[in-house]
Amino acid sequence: MNQALAELGRFAEPSLYILASLADGPKHGYAIMTDVEAISGQPLGPGTLYGALARMEKRGLIEALEPVDRRRPYRITGLGATTLRHQLEGLAGFTRLGLDRLRGASR
Amino acid sequence: MSRLIGLYPGPWRARYAAELRDLLAARPPGLAGRLDLVAGALDAWLHPELVAPGAAEPRPSPRVRLAGLAAIAGGALWLAMAVTLVVVASTGRDADFTVAGWVVLLLLTVAALGATPPGRARVVGAGILVAALLFGVGVVLPWEHKPLLVVPLLLVVFGGLLTITTLRTGLSRPVQVAIVGVGFGLPFPAVIAALAGLLPALASAPIVLLPLLAVYGAAWLFVGGLLLLDGGRRRPGTASSTRPTEVAA
Numbered sequence: 001m002n003q004a005l006a007e008l009g010r011f012a013e014p015s016l017y018i019l020a021s022l023a024d025g026p027k028h029g030y031a032i033m034t035d036v037e038a039i040s041g042q043p044l045g046p047g048t049l050y051g052a053l054a055r056m057e058k059r060g061l062i063e064a065l066e067p068v069d070r071r072r073p074y075r076i077t078g079l080g081a082t083t084l085r086h087q088l089e090g091l092a093g094f095t096r097l098g099l100d101r102l103r104g105a106s107r
Numbered sequence: 108m109s110r111l112i113g114l115y116p117g118p119w120r121a122r123y124a125a126e127l128r129d130l131l132a133a134r135p136p137g138l139a140g141r142l143d144l145v146a147g148a149l150d151a152w153l154h155p156e157l158v159a160p161g162a163a164e165p166r167p168s169p170r171v172r173l174a175g176l177a178a179i180a181g182g183a184l185w186l187a188m189a190v191t192l193v194v195v196a197s198t199g200r201d202a203d204f205t206v207a208g209w210v211v212l213l214l215l216t217v218a219a220l221g222a223t224p225p226g227r228a229r230v231v232g233a234g235i236l237v238a239a240l241l242f243g244v245g246v247v248l249p250w251e252h253k254p255l256l257v258v259p260l261l262l263v264v265f266g267g268l269l270t271i272t273t274l275r276t277g278l279s280r281p282v283q284v285a286i287v288g289v290g291f292g293l294p295f296p297a298v299i300a301a302l303a304g305l306l307p308a309l310a311s312a313p314i315v316l317l318p319l320l321a322v323y324g325a326a327w328l329f330v331g332g333l334l335l336l337d338g339g340r341r342r343p344g345t346a347s348s349t350r351p352t353e354v355a356a
Contacts, residue, residue, distance in 0.1 A: 029130045047148065054158065058156075070126060
């Protein structure tokens with residue numbers, strides 16, 4: 001796990017999904033929640049969502065934009081994008097390694 | 108549903124409550140979502156540094172903070188008394204809790220008076236004075252008549268003090284009722300009945316008294332913590348939202 005995400009403890013995994021959700025543009029809380037649930041296939045509680053948002057905002061991984069009506073969109077920052085890229089590249093390498101070994105074992 | 112947002116600390120609500128309320132309106136949570144909100148509120152209390160200082164609400168007034176400190180001190184001393192009482196009783200010995208009991212009563216009275224809005228403090232103070240006088244009368248009564256006056260007074264005074272102070276927390280009315288009910292309404296009458304000999308089975312097993320006594324102290328610790336940290340600020344949509352907010356200048 002990337003250091004910036006690992007520091008988030010139990011919020012690390014939701015935060016990774018949130019960063020992935022924001023990678024294609026700003027979203028408000030409800031849109032993030034539904035998008036993360038579609039990505040992960042698991043429900044995201046409102047307390048966990050805002051616990052993760054507060055931590056990510058504090059660490060500069062995301063930033064809040066001006067509210068539209070009562071909905072405040074969040075945007076991924078440069079640091080957040082770098083963190084997400086490193087994490088996904090690490091996971092991709094891990095995935096390739098694991099699949100290669102599985103293929104080797106099945107021969 | 109948005110009442111659960113009232114469990115979050117004031118600075119956190121100032122920053123996130125509007126958008127979270129909007130989210131909950133768009134997607135009302137089930138039981139798991141509600142539990143997640145409660146866990147989130149606990150997390151927010153444990154990590155106040157997550158919200159930028161600029162979003163913080165004004166600090167509670169010294170009067171309310173004093174009430175919170177007195178409630179915490181009274182609750183902690185009550186818990187210490189409860190543990191000591193049960194330990195001593197289980198060894199078959201007697202212990203005198205007169206001084207500690209009066210100190211607890213004094214601390215809880217300070218908490219209730221401090222938590223009372225200034226305009227109503229005189230009425231509450233007069234009520235406490237009347238209760239103290241009646242209690243004094245009860246103390247000098249012959250032993251066989253004591254329970255008739257002293258026991259109802261204990262119920263009224265200890266229950267009243269917790270109720271008055273809890274009203275100031277700014278939590279929603281159902282949560283306030285739950286705190287007073289679980290903290291006082293359920294255990295206190297049972298404890299007094301046991302100590303008065305009306306429930307000999309309970310009195311013969313002192314350890315059973317400990318959780319009953321402990322929840323009252325725990326309720327004071329919770330209420331005191333809220334007053335100290337949050338100042339009992341009004342929360343939109345709660346029963347206490349019509350009360351003016353008292354904050355430090």
